[in-house]
Amino acid sequence: xxxxxxxxxxxxxxxxxxxxxxxxxxxxxxxxxxxxxxxxxxxxxxxxxxxxxxxxxxxxxxxxxxxxxxxxxxxxxxxxxxxxxxxxxxxxxxxxxxxxxxxxxxxxxxxxx
Amino acid sequence: xxxxxxxxxxxxxxxxxxxxxxxxxxxxxxxxxxxxxxxxxxxxxxxxxxxxxxxxxxxxxxxxxxxxxxxxxxxxxxxxxxxxxxxxxxxxxxxxxxxxxxxxxxxxxxxx
Numbered sequence: 459x460x461x462x463x464x465x466x467x468x469x470x471x472x473x474x475x476x477x478x479x480x481x482x483x484x485x486x487x488x489x490x491x492x493x494x495x496x497x498x499x500x501x502x503x504x505x506x507x508x509x510x511x512x513x514x515x516x517x518x519x520x521x522x523x524x525x526x527x528x529x530x531x532x533x534x535x536x537x538x539x540x541x542x543x544x545x546x547x548x549x550x551x552x553x554x555x556x557x558x559x560x561x562x563x564x565x566x567x568x569x570x571x
Numbered sequence: 572x573x574x575x576x577x578x579x580x581x582x583x584x585x586x587x588x589x590x591x592x593x594x595x596x597x598x599x600x601x602x603x604x605x606x607x608x609x610x611x612x613x614x615x616x617x618x619x620x621x622x623x624x625x626x627x628x629x630x631x632x633x634x635x636x637x638x639x640x641x642x643x644x645x646x647x648x649x650x651x652x653x654x655x656x657x658x659x660x661x662x663x664x665x666x667x668x669x670x671x672x673x674x675x676x677x678x679x680x681x682x683x
Contacts, residue, residue, distance in 0.1 A: 491670070500575075500659050500673030501614070514667045549613060559604060559616040560671065 460484060462563035464550050470569045471540055478536045479566045483552030490533050491560060492525055493549040494518065501549055507533060540570045573598045573664035577674035584650045584681045592645040592677045594660035603643045604661045604671060605634050614659065618645075650681045 463482040471477050483490050488509050493501035504523070506514040509530035519525075522540075527533040537544055547567050551560040574597040584590055594603065602621045606614040618627040620636035620643060627634050631654065633646045643660055657676040664672035 489669070493671075498675070500661075500676050501671075503665055503670035503672065506665075506667070506669050514665055514669060516665070516670070551614075559619045561616065562606075562614040564613045 462550055462552050462561050464548075464563035464566050466566055467564060468567050468569075470571060473542060473570055474539055476536065476538045477540060477568060478534055479548055479550075479568075481533045481535070481550030481552075481563060482531075483533070483550070484554075484561060487552035487554050487561075488530065489553045489555070489560075490527055491551040491553075492533070492535050493551065493562075495547045495549055495565070496545075504535075504548075537568075540568075542570045544568060545570045573600075573662060573672045575660060575662050575672050575674040577658075577660060577677050580675060580677060582677055582679045584647070584679065586651055586681055586683045587649050589649065590647050592647070592658060592679075594643040594645070594674055596641050596643075596660075596662045596672075598664070599638070599641070600662045600664075601638055602663060603636050605643070605645055606659045606661065606673075608657045608659065608676070610657075617658075645677075647679070650679075652681050652683065655679055655681045 490507040492504040495501045507527040522538045525535045547565045549565045551562045553560040605617040618634040623638040625636045631648045657678045659676045661671040661673045
């Protein structure tokens with residue numbers, strides 16, 4: 459399968475713990491995006507990488523959130539000191555060009571208890 | 572700030588009927604994307620509309636874009652149960668125009 463891969467698929471954590479998610483984009487795609495989706499809403503943009511450079515961050519991305527994409531390959535999204543409001547589906551997407559369609563991974567569903 | 576509005580948000584259809592979903596956006600954009608999402612699943616790309624007047628068709632779905640009116644439509648012809656899903660439109664936005672700004676989605680339920 460050469461699609462966008464995300465791990466883990468599900469994560470349950472206690473409030474205050476740190477969590478890290480991984481995204482492996484389609485191999486030839488140099489653009490990588492993170493989105494967050496809550497129930498009944500459309501995905502909300504969090505951050506964007508072109509190769510290894512993080513070029514844009516949403517205001518939604520508080521100081522507790524950090525994302526990296528070392529060597530322009532896979533990416534990680536870390537949430538520190540999780541809060542119940544962080545419970546959501548975290549989606550990763552990649553594209554080859556900004557005018558081409560972005561392909562989404564299956565997402566990581568985070569539940570903070 | 573770019574806003575993307577879809578209507579209706581919920582649509583209950585009978586099999587065989589036709590209907591249209593509307594997507595309005597608040598600032599100028601020369602392209603628009605449609606995605607489908609099944610419950611508990613990720614988003615599947617349906618259409619990329621790259622210019623004013625663009626029309627794309629795939630099976631029973633047809634999407635069009637009017638950049639002057641800032642409006643896209645997704646037309647469903649002779650609905651079948653398999654089309655039941657949530658449909659999102661998205662427009663490039665954000666500081667660099669690379670983020671996709673999504674509407675809230677239209678949840679379509681097709682029954683016999």
